Amino acid sequence: MNFDLLSRALPTLLEATRDTLTMVGLAMLVTIVLGLPLGIVVATTGKGGVLQCRPLNWLLGFIINIGRSMPFIILMVALIPFTRFLVGGSLGVKGAVVPLSAAAIPFFARLVEIAVREVPNGLIEAARSLGGGRLSVCVKVLLPEALPAIILGLTTTIVSLISYSAMAGTIGAGGLGDVALRYGYQQYKLEYMFSTLVIIVIIVQIIQMVGSWGANRLSHR
Amino acid sequence: MISLHDLRKSYPATASSPGVEALRGVSLEVAEGEVHGIVGESGAGKSTLVRCVNLLERPTSGQVVVNGIDLTALPESRLRQARRNIGMIFQHFNLLSSRTVQGNVELALELAGLPRREHKGRSLELLEYVGLAERARSFPSQLSGGQKQRVGIARALAANPKVLLSDEATSALDPATTADILGLIRQLNRQLGLTVLLITHQMEVVRKVCDSVTLMRDGLVVEQGDLNEVLTRPDSDLSNGLFDLGPQEAGAGLALLEITFAGGNSSQHIISRLARQFDLDFSIDAAAIEVIGGVNVGRIRLEASARDVAASGTLDWLRQQGLIVRLFTPPDDPAPDRSDGGAADEGGRA
Numbered sequence: 001m002n003f004d005l006l007s008r009a010l011p012t013l014l015e016a017t018r019d020t021l022t023m024v025g026l027a028m029l030v031t032i033v034l035g036l037p038l039g040i041v042v043a044t045t046g047k048g049g050v051l052q053c054r055p056l057n058w059l060l061g062f063i064i065n066i067g068r069s070m071p072f073i074i075l076m077v078a079l080i081p082f083t084r085f086l087v088g089g090s091l092g093v094k095g096a097v098v099p100l101s102a103a104a105i106p107f108f109a110r111l112v113e114i115a116v117r118e119v120p121n122g123l124i125e126a127a128r129s130l131g132g133g134r135l136s137v138c139v140k141v142l143l144p145e146a147l148p149a150i151i152l153g154l155t156t157t158i159v160s161l162i163s164y165s166a167m168a169g170t171i172g173a174g175g176l177g178d179v180a181l182r183y184g185y186q187q188y189k190l191e192y193m194f195s196t197l198v199i200i201v202i203i204v205q206i207i208q209m210v211g212s213w214g215a216n217r218l219s220h221r
Numbered sequence: 222m223i224s225l226h227d228l229r230k231s232y233p234a235t236a237s238s239p240g241v242e243a244l245r246g247v248s249l250e251v252a253e254g255e256v257h258g259i260v261g262e263s264g265a266g267k268s269t270l271v272r273c274v275n276l277l278e279r280p281t282s283g284q285v286v287v288n289g290i291d292l293t294a295l296p297e298s299r300l301r302q303a304r305r306n307i308g309m310i311f312q313h314f315n316l317l318s319s320r321t322v323q324g325n326v327e328l329a330l331e332l333a334g335l336p337r338r339e340h341k342g343r344s345l346e347l348l349e350y351v352g353l354a355e356r357a358r359s360f361p362s363q364l365s366g367g368q369k370q371r372v373g374i375a376r377a378l379a380a381n382p383k384v385l386l387s388d389e390a391t392s393a394l395d396p397a398t399t400a401d402i403l404g405l406i407r408q409l410n411r412q413l414g415l416t417v418l419l420i421t422h423q424m425e426v427v428r429k430v431c432d433s434v435t436l437m438r439d440g441l442v443v444e445q446g447d448l449n450e451v452l453t454r455p456d457s458d459l460s461n462g463l464f465d466l467g468p469q470e471a472g473a474g475l476a477l478l479e480i481t482f483a484g485g486n487s488s489q490h491i492i493s494r495l496a497r498q499f500d501l502d503f504s505i506d507a508a509a510i511e512v513i514g515g516v517n518v519g520r521i522r523l524e525a526s527a528r529d530v531a532a533s534g535t536l537d538w539l540r541q542q543g544l545i546v547r548l549f550t551p552p553d554d555p556a557p558d559r560s561d562g563g564a565a566d567e568g569g570r571a
Contacts, residue, residue, distance in 0.1 A: 109385075126315035129275055131305040131380070132332040142326060144319040220360040221318045 005191045012179060013195050020175035021203070023093050031157060035105040036150070038064070039112025040138060043174045050124060050134045059124065067106030072164050075103055076171060096165065096173035098202035104161050111153030115146040115205075149221035155211025159204050166200070176200055222384060222416040223251040223274060229285035230269050230440075233343075243269040243281065253383075256410050256417040258427035260462070261437035267420040269375040270437070271386050274418060275307045276300060288383050305333050308377030308415075314369040317362040322372050323348065323357040329379030347375040351405065367398035374405060387419035391426060397425075403430045424462045428511045434459060443494055449518060452483045455545055463516070464520045466507040473474065476527035477506060478535070481520045481545040489541065492521075499533040501525055524527035 018073035038060065043049045070078075076099040080090045083098040118141050127141045141149075166177025176196045184193030228247045234240035251257040261267050272278035273285060276292050280560030285292045290303055297493065300358045316325050326344040342354065348354045351371040361369055370390060375495045378387060387406065391399040407430050409415045427434050427448070434451060436444040436459045444451065444459045460481075471477045480491070496503060503523045527550050530536070539546045 022508060082314045116389065120313075120315070122311055122313055122315035125277055126309070126311060126376075127328070127332065128277055129307070129309040129386075130303060130332045130376070131301045133301055136332060140331065145317060147319065218319070220362050 006195065009183075009189075009191055012183070013176075013192070013199065016174065016176045016179040016196070017199055017203075019093055019173075020162065020165050020177075020200075023096045023100060023173065023175055024158060025164045026093070026097045027051060027104055027161050027165075028154075028158055029192060030101040031104040031108050031161075032154070034101070035108035035157075036112055038105065039109035039150075040116055040142065042109060043113040043116035044138060044142070046117070050137050064106040064109055067102065068110065070103070072103050073167055073170075075099055075116065076168060080171075091172040092174055096168040096175070100161055100164055100168060103164055104157050107160060108153060108157040109154060112146070112150055115149030115153055117140050118149060119145040148215040150217040151211055151218065155208055155215075158207050158211075162200060162207075222253040222255070222288060223249070223257075223418055224284075224286040225249040225270075225274070226284040226286070228270065228273055228280045228285070230266075230273060230280045231276060235264050244283075244527070245439055247437070247440070247442055249435060249442070249445070251416055251418055253416055254410065254414050254514075255432045256407070256419070256430050258431035258434045258438060259418070259420040260422065260424060260427055260459075261443075263422065265437040266440040267422075268388060269440075270434060271388050271420050273416065274384075274386055275304050275309060301489070305380040306382050306532055307384045308374075308380070308382035309386040309387060310370065310390045312392045313361065313506070314361070314366075314373045314393075316369055318361055319562055321360055322353060322364070325361065325372055326379055329376045331378040335380075343379070344375075345514065347462045348372075349376055350378070351375045351450065358404065364392050365398070366402055370394065370398075370402050371405065374402075374409070376507050378409070379476050383414075383416060385415050385417045387417065387421075387513055390419065390420055392421065392423065399426070400429070406430055415490075424465070428463055434463075436462075449483050452481055452518060452520075453545060455479070455481055455547060460520075464509040464511075466509055466520055466522050469522060471527070474527055475524050476530045477549040478503075478523045478525065478530065478539075479520060479547040479549065480523070480539060482517050491539075491544070494525075495539070498538065499529075499535050501529055501533060501535065535565075 006119045042057060042060050045053040045060070047054060051054045075109065079102055085092045085097050086098055087094045089095050122198065123141050123145060124137055132140065165173070165175055166180065169175050169177030169179075169181055172178075176199060180193055180196040183189045184196065226248050226377065228244050229242070230244040232240060234285055247266070247270055249257075259267050259270060269278055270311045273280045274287065276285065276501060280293070283293070287303070288306055292300060292303055295303060317328060323344050326347050327340045330340045330343055343454050345354060345357060348357055351374050353368060353371050353375065356368065361372065364372070375391070385406070394402060403426060405418070406417060410417050419426070421424065421433070431448055433447045434445070444457055448463075452464065454460055466479070467475050469479070482491075492503070495501065503525050506522040506524045508519070508521040509519050510521065514520070531547070536546055536548060
């Protein structure tokens, strides 16, 4: 592998990197918007929770488990009609965001649930003794206290999203996975294969660093 | 101020645990401005009881009246309102780790619905009161246990409550800090007229701050009364627990005199007067005395020659002073058995 080969690959790699980051970024936003409340609701509707409602808890748990038990590659294909309906096509970055979110939401929701359950019960008791209602307990106590752990959970989720996004490349989503497969695997161009790997490793390292730093900043335990 | 009527609380049996009856008909009255202690071993139902006062736990049956309001009859929204009149502090402080000291006090103000612009001033004022103003920007994890409890107290006071509930608030603290916090609770009681209901397993806490006391066992009230009055029951579990003199054992030829001071002037200089009047030599075997409301309350155990004590009429004189006296003579003495019988019965002399 020499410099010449690399510089020829560069435009493709840059575009693929941009696509991957777009896919993962959009899916991340959707995941936060839907997964965070879902996780909080699941954590608080269980037995003895502030919003106790066990039928709802059971139902949401059931749905999350279905999402979690589906291998991504199958979920992705199975969702194609739904994706078409939602974004008008199943290809490209837009098409990938739907299955990526669908896989990440239940995953992230479980991590949020774990984080919220870790908040000591005494804090909830204290807030209630101060006249706090159920909703303010969730917003003013559970969420801020669980936030450092939620940030770490989000970091883990994003890293998973990156690996899923590579898989999405196989069904025409573009991005780094697509490049690695098409050029690296099918055409046996090693420079593409290794470059994508290096780029992914760098992205993951940066994301994990930022996530850990953020969690530490927020944690005052 | 606090009136609990026939409270019962049972937890139904589940797959993993048998059903528990935590409270089996507890009634309790705490007058305005009083500090009332509830003591008992763990599992006696103290924690459940105190949580029933602000309905963090809803009793299975019975009535909770605080400040003239029947809390058990209130709908959720009115109950939240009523809870703001009842501050609560906890064994493990229960401060939010994500907020600063000031932020923790402000949480109470937010939940009480105070206008936002008043938060800063009010929270600093509260922190000033508990002596922590300079730590306002610290996080709870940077504070000592005693400081954390002070923040807890400031938070509990935020909505100007009439009642303070204390759930083992000093159990996680060392003795010096415990004394500090108890002093602060006393101060709140005196300065703000706060009615305090505290639960503890430390008799010392009751002795230091309580006006009245309840002993619980197995979800029931076993004994109840004003501290002074409880003391006049020399054989009760409460007085033995509160003013524990340790095991008594008189040496050969020696008698033990256990004198209970239950308030009043009679305790003044009693020992020196006793020695002078009867020309007796005493040694102090054990003593547990506390100043409650300016008078000495407690017990003292003296050791003296059994023969001298018997001959001198000391017991009669002490009883004439209004003191409760029990006499224990050594077991190897020929005449009476030691013990309570001997205490009541002066005829049993050697």
